[in-house]
Amino acid sequence: MHTAFNIASSRKTAAALAVAGLSLALGTEANAAPAGEFARGRILIEARAGLSDAELDTLVKAHGGKRRKLGQSRMHVVDLPPGLSEEEAVEKLSRRPELKFAELDRKVTVAMAVNDPYIGSAWHLGKIGAPAAWDSTQGSGVTIAVLDSGVNGAHPDLKDRMVPGFNVYNNTTDTSDLCGHGTAVAGTSAATMNNALGVAGVAGAARIMPIRVAFKDASGSCPAYLSTIANGITWAADHGARIANVSFAGIAGSSAVKSAARYMKNKGGLVFISAGNNNVDENVVPDTAFIIVSSTDSYDRKSSFSSWGSFVSLAAPGSGIWTTNSSLGYSSKSGTSFASPVTAGVAGLVMAARPDLNADQVESLLFKTSVDLGVAGRDPVFGYGRVDAAAAVGAARAYVQAADTIAPLAAIAAPLGSSTVSGSVPVSVNSSDNVGVARVELKVNGTVVATDSAAPYSFSWNSTGVANGMASLVAVAYDAAGNMGTSATVPVNVANSTSTIATVSDTVAPVVTINNPVAGAVSGTVAISVSATDNAGAAGIRTSLAIDGKVVANGQGGSLSYSWNTRKAAAGTHTVAVTARDAAGNAGSRSVSVTVR
Structure with a gap:
């Protein structure tokens, strides 16, 4: 495999040089929209x-x-x-x-710096040890979502890699490329390898899911909004992508993008984001939700344009990267826009080599096997170091899962014990684990009323769902191995206002709402959230949750939560149904159909 690929690779490089030399035009793009836009x-x-x-x-x-x-x-x-x-x-x-x-x-805006027809060839593949990694994995079975300006799926080096995507901006299935940037990013990650055409992506057997998050403005550039990016990451996670690449600058500090990335990470995926091309310290607080990538050149130096800062997780080649273009040819591109998909491609190789590893384990292997550059250890320019595909795949194949028998820790930070509460009560929980917390459940009087899967763990509890008087709050934390840690019980005094109502025969059924999931695709662990109201008050309601007719959870009060592991369910359509009964025996119900992928 190794020798055969090298022959094909040299043909692809020659073809790329010939096409790019004839067709490429020089250009630049800004890294961020004007301040305040x-x-x-x-x-x-x-x-x-x-x-x-x-x-x-x-x-x-x-x-x-x-x-x-x-x-x-x-x-x-x-x-x-x-x-x-x-x-x-x-x-x-x-x-x-x-x-x-x-x-x-x-x-x-996108994080592309320059196009240069005179820079290099596919040097970056050898630099990161991709050919050696390809001896054991090429990314087969992994889907990489490209959140960008669209992708030209007709490109001969991409057409065999494409799976259905989504146009978030227009809410359609039109994922054609508006500006060419997305096609270049897609080819960097996963252009078809060993087909004697043009270039090879880092993970040339992975699938490409095009998600258009951008629009074309009057200047001809393709900016996006935080909302379309967050929506695109969420859509990718719900539709089976394990990797999402977002080559836009100025998004690492967004709460919405962080939340969407955590959502994907909790489903076993990773989000890769470009550091930007401003050649400055971006002064963004680091976060574990995603992997931020800076750019290096062929000498393992920081690319002249690359931004840096404490938020940088890894570095990767981003200067003169030969890749696909939207004109069905090939071009040399530079920018952290391309360093990010190089790293995403390496993650695809690791996931394909070891599909059983979770997102945190894959991330850890990428960090530990990177080539340390600059100051020893993690630094603001290169993060943990320049990504190394051969070392990462080798470490993944040799990785032995140690049995995790240590339970997470959980403690309710607010409200304080014996405090008086009413209405919507904010509940904060501190939780930690030796490997990682998968989710935290909030129990009120023994009923799970809410589940949070991303730190900081916080809840909004509607206290009208229990009778006035003392109620018990307990937080339960779970890790990926199923170990469970329970907090100390926090007693609170519920004191909601009451009104005197003449006693009449109650014939009104409770009103049930399924807050999550909504109809559509689901994957991984799904947080089912249910609420119910009644004319006689929520305190007397008893709820029952069933999946495909089988009861999986019961509770009392106006809220019920359940974590559904869809990995144990067959692919296809499933029905989530809820029944709520009040003290008089009146019953209300609601159901939703979802598709497990």
């Missing part, structure tokens, strides 16, 4: 676990807003009425305890 008439928010759709509607309607849910996540785009200040809405909503965040929907 954001979408008018909408903002982004994320609800805390446990907040019902009805409660969230009430909250956003107070600002004249109307929400749109992003996939199966808890994030929402809030459309605002004309004349309302987006900055003012964000400022007010950011202070609401029911929300994790509120932010402006900022405009961002």
Whole structure:
């Protein structure tokens, strides 16, 4: 395999040089939209676990807003009425305890620096040890989502790699490339290898899922919004992608993008983001939600254009990368836009070599096997080092899963024990684990009312779902191995206002809402969230949750949560159904059909 590929690779490089030398034009693009440029008439928010759709509607309607849910996540785009200040809405909503965040929907641009017809060949593949890695894996079975300007799926080096994608910006299936950037990024990660054509991607047997998050503006460039990027990551995670590449600058500090990346990571995937091309310290706080990639040249030096900072996780070749272009030919591209998909391709090789590894394990192997450059250890320019495909794949194949028998730790930080609460109560939980916390459940009087799978673990508990008096709060944390850690019980005094109502025969059934999932595709672990209301109050409600007719959870009160591991379910359509009964025996129900991928 190794020798045969080298022969084909040399033919592909020669073809690329010939085509690019004839057709490439020099050009530059900015790295970030002008400061303060954001979408008018909408903002982004994320609800805390446990907040019902009805409660969230009430909250956003107070600002004249109307929400749109992003996939199966808890994030929402809030459309605002004309004349309302987006900055003012964000400022007010950011202070609401029911929300994790509120932010402006900022405009961002691709992280491409220059096109140069005279720079190199496919030097980056040898530099990262890709040919040696290809002896054991080429990325087969892994889907890489390319969140960009679209992808030209007719390209001869891409057409065999394509799977259906989505146009987030227009809400259609048209994923054709508006500006050419996405086609170049896709080829960097996964152009078909060993076919005697043009170039080879790092993971040339992986699948490419095109997700258009950008639009073409009057200048001819293709910016995107934080909302389309967050939506695209969520869509990719829900539709089976294990890797998402986002070659846009200025997004690493976005709460929405972080939340979407955590959502994908909890489903076993990884999100790769370019550091930017401003040649400055971007001064962004590091986060474990995604992997930020800076750019190197053929001498393992920082590319002249590459940004840096403490948020950088890894470095990869990004100067003079031969790749596919939207004119069905090949071009040399430079920018952290291309360093990021190089690294995403290496992750694809690791995942293909060891499909059993989770996202944290794959990430750790990428970090540990990288070539340390610059200051010893992690540094702001190269992160943990320049990615090494051969070493990462070798380490993955040799990796032995150690039995994890250590349970996570969990402690309720707020509210304090014996405090008096009413209405919507913000609950904060501190949790840690030797490997990683998979999720945290909040139990009230023994019923799981909400589940959060991303730190910081926080909930919004509707205390009207229990009778006035003392209630017991308990947090339960789980790791990926199934170990469970339980917090100390926190007693609270529920004191909601009551009204005297004449005793009459109750014939009104509870109203049931399935907050999550919504109809559509699901994958990995799905957080099922249910709420119910009743004319006699939620405290007397008993709820039952069934999947395909089999009861999987019961509870008391107005909220019920359940973590459904769809990996144990057959692919295809499944029905999630909920029944709620009040104290008088009246029953209300609701169901939703989802497709497990």
